Amino acid sequence: MAEADVRTVFAKQGDWCRRLDAPLVGRVCDTLARVLDDSTATGRAVLGWPGDGFADALPMRLVGGLNALARRGDLPALAACYPPNPSPTDAALAAALAAGLHDDRLLDWIASAPQTNEVARSGVLMPGLLVIAQMTGLPVALFELGASAGLNLRLDDYGYVLGGQRFGRADAPLTLAPKWDGAPPPAAPLKVVARRGVDLNPLDLRDPATREKLMAFVWPEQVERVHRLESAIAAFVADPVALDRADAADWVESVIATSDGVATVVFHSIAYQYFPTATQARIAAHMANAGAAATAAAPLAWLRFELDDASAEAPPTLRLTLWPGGEYLLARTHPHGAVVHWLGAGSPA
Numbered sequence: 531m532a533e534a535d536v537r538t539v540f541a542k543q544g545d546w547c548r549r550l551d552a553p554l555v556g557r558v559c560d561t562l563a564r565v566l567d568d569s570t571a572t573g574r575a576v577l578g579w580p581g582d583g584f585a586d587a588l589p590m591r592l593v594g595g596l597n598a599l600a601r602r603g604d605l606p607a608l609a610a611c612y613p614p615n616p617s618p619t620d621a622a623l624a625a626a627l628a629a630g631l632h633d634d635r636l637l638d639w640i641a642s643a644p645q646t647n648e649v650a651r652s653g654v655l656m657p658g659l660l661v662i663a664q665m666t667g668l669p670v671a672l673f674e675l676g677a678s679a680g681l682n683l684r685l686d687d688y689g690y691v692l693g694g695q696r697f698g699r700a701d702a703p704l705t706l707a708p709k710w711d712g713a714p715p716p717a718a719p720l721k722v723v724a725r726r727g728v729d730l731n732p733l734d735l736r737d738p739a740t741r742e743k744l745m746a747f748v749w750p751e752q753v754e755r756v757h758r759l760e761s762a763i764a765a766f767v768a769d770p771v772a773l774d775r776a777d778a779a780d781w782v783e784s785v786i787a788t789s790d791g792v793a794t795v796v797f798h799s800i801a802y803q804y805f806p807t808a809t810q811a812r813i814a815a816h817m818a819n820a821g822a823a824a825t826a827a828a829p830l831a832w833l834r835f836e837l838d839d840a841s842a843e844a845p846p847t848l849r850l851t852l853w854p855g856g857e858y859l860l861a862r863t864h865p866h867g868a869v870v871h872w873l874g875a876g877s878p879a
């Protein structure tokens with residue numbers, strides 16, 4: 531990319547951050563667009579980026595690396611720009627970022643794509659699971675595709691306030707309460723009898739460096755998200771779920787089959803768009819085949835919290851296909867799960 535285009539990518543990312551309620555990180559991106567220069571190894575690597583900087587999430591790689599160094603106490607001037615400290619002046623932020631760019635450890639951070647695991651998405655997936663529990667009347671076996679660290683595979687361990695009503699564990703380590711619009715989801719009994727996940731690169735949260743990496747990609751001004759992730763990680767590490775390392779289609783084809791007395795639930799959140807087209811097609815074909823053989827005693831559910839069209843700007847949706855049953859558009863939502871416009875199973879897909 532030309533240098534000017536890289537700067538434009540940082541400014542565009544700044545706009546996205548503002549739309550996702552992170553105005554300070556938006557300012558960080560805008561400021562980086564200005565202060566990056568060829569006086570540091572990181573500046574040269576970023577400004578001479580060989581690929582598509584936006585598609586490669588280049589700004590998020592750099593922002594995550596800077597945040598990691600600030601979190602470990604190595605960039606005190608930048609840490610002073612982030613909560614709980616007051617919002618910095620433009621000059622203080624520019625000086626802190628320009629100084630931070632001299633740390634060559636950032637080269638490692640820009641070498642690989644950010645990987646996140648947003649636990650607030652459980653606040654969108656859980657009501658979908660309650661619909662499945664209500665419609666099938668059966669315990670559920672959970673299978674997550676693109677599970678990352680697996681935090682959303684533990685969704686029944688969290689507490690919820692959904693549409694003004696409480697769900698989930700009363701003594702939960704964290705409670706998710708997305709901004710809700712619509713009737714509450716069904717208060718169906720939910721029993722999870724099995725859970726298993728897959729990712730091309732599963733994150734092992736028992737490793738402290740992996741935990742810290744995941745934390746660094748949470749925008750530091752979103753203090754609630756930071757605390758939520760810390761609590762979810764602590765609970766998960768005490769009782770981890772094993773994840774398989776594989777392509778989602780290979781895994782679905784070898785693992786997903788219906789079973790008597792259990793609702794088999796395949797789910798994913800903000801992952802499908804990252805799967806190659808061939809992987810997507812193979813997953814859809816396997817689900818349709820397995821679904822054709824499903825019965826009321828051995829049903830199959832496919833719950834998807836995804837963008838309907840990754841190239842458009844419409845918000846993500848929560849969709850359910852149930853065999854036997856039908857297709858439902860359950861909710862329109864927010865990429866991080868902050869807002870749910872609940873439509874419920876009364877809405878045709």
Ligand SMILES: C[S@@+](CC[C@H](N)C(=O)[O-])C[C@H]1O[C@@H](n2cnc3c(N)ncnc32)[C@H](O)[C@@H]1O
Pocket residue numbers: 645646647648649651675676677678679682728729730731776777778779798799800801804805806809
């Ligand atoms: C944006 S993350 C979402 C993670 C998690 N579902 C969440 O909501 O926080 C997308 C995940 O999909 C995984 N992924 C990408 N391509 C994949 C594939 N072909 N098979 C399995 N996982 C894949 C990535 O490694 C990453 O962990």
